[in-house]
Amino acid sequence: MNDDKIVLSNVSKSFGGNDVLNGMSLNVPAGKSMVVIGGSGTGKSVMLKCILGLLDADKGSILIDGKESVGCDTKTRGSFMKKFGMLFQGAALFDSLRIWENVAFGLIHGQGMDKKQAHEIAVEKIRAVGLSPDVANLLPAELSGGMQKRVGLARAVATSPEVIFFDEPTTGLDPIMADVINDLIVDQVKDLGATALSITHDMASARKIADYIAMIYEGRIIWTGPVEDLDHSGSAHVEQFIHGRADGPITRRVA
């Protein structure tokens, strides 16, 4: 268990009377890529936000490198944040800043690096995600969705984080661009030797970027295993989800 980078034990989170995470447990091995799959509204994003500290878990434990992060103080949270990089679903680029300033943001403001050096690293990262250095001086609004995702990826890896989180990395992209982003994710994670935790309901993306897959349902992990075992998981829920069948144990509540 010592080689687990992130360990969630019995994590619960509810909003009002709605239990979103319901005693969730998950181990993310160091240096591996874990992908959590599951339908919309099953608690994937909330799980990610609880690990990142953007939401406070109500109960349970989240260990990062063996240190407790639930209820930790601001200083400890800051030390965890320095290990993290995150690619948001909509890229979440700062629209008042130019592309290179977005990529260099964590280096300048988070690590206190001088602007010139940060600019060089930013341009290098922009090139690494397959974009021309010419885009460095553009604003996010001048880029397409796919290009924004690439910039988001460049920003997530710019600080060379130990853990990178990917929130629905291929949502809203065409299949070719989605595959390009998947390749970039695999390359960048491999280059950095980082641990990756992704959430998605895109099975092609999950198969491509995962070493391990976990399935979340009703706020709990109901199956976890190596990606190779996905097609013979023995779980009716997983079978139904990966084949996208309407009939099965997963019922969609229509209010």
Next chain:
Amino acid sequence: MKTRETNLLIEAPLDFCAKIGATFLNFLAVVGRLVSFIIRSVKHCFTPPFYPSQLMRQLTDIGYYSLPVVGMTALFTGMVLALQSYTGFTRFNAEGAIAGVVVLSITRELSPVLAGLMVAGRVGAAIAAEIGTMRVTEQIDALRTLSVNPYKYLIAPRVLAATFMLPILVLIGDIIGVYGGYVVSIHSLGFSAASYLTQTWDIITQMDVVSGLWKAAVFGFIVSIMGCYHGFNSARGAQGVGAATTNAVVSSSILILIFNYLLTQIFFS
């Protein structure tokens, strides 16, 4: 049937009381959240790290770009004030008081209050819309993941800039407003320029101007903090950002009027 009627007679007032109680508790929760937000924001204004480039940007946005709006408001208010005072005061042969009425009204009340309200409409709305959009597009979460505290990066520069710039805008508004009254009095109402200026200088005291500037600082703080609070707590979607913007302008306008009364009471009672 009687039992049912009796139950209804008991339950209806109880439901009514429960609704009042729930509304009151909700109000207290909102006040608690707002006070906690204000304390946290003020604390982050004075603790490092600071973001001078953000502060400079806000000083320009809030101060420099509000100048035309505040200037025009002050100019026409001063002009109308002179005209209206003349219309009223000629009935009592008190035309000589117009210069005093214009300068005291402008410096003590109209310039700070109208500048506050205009800035609430221009800046408060813009702050709420910008921060609200950042909230719904996860840009605020992105700041946190990049080890940057959003209170220090987004809120502190706006609060400091508005609190510092509004008194400067009001001071300029005072001068323009008095000039508006002067222009109308000299060119339309036939006053002597020298006597108008003498009357203005004779009646105005340092306290008249300083009280207006203190009011302006408080109004600047109110406008920025309400804009930031509503934007920061914006609900999802375009409707959420729209509601945040409306709430920011309405709440800061009402608070400006309430605090104007309280500050006037403190300065002049």
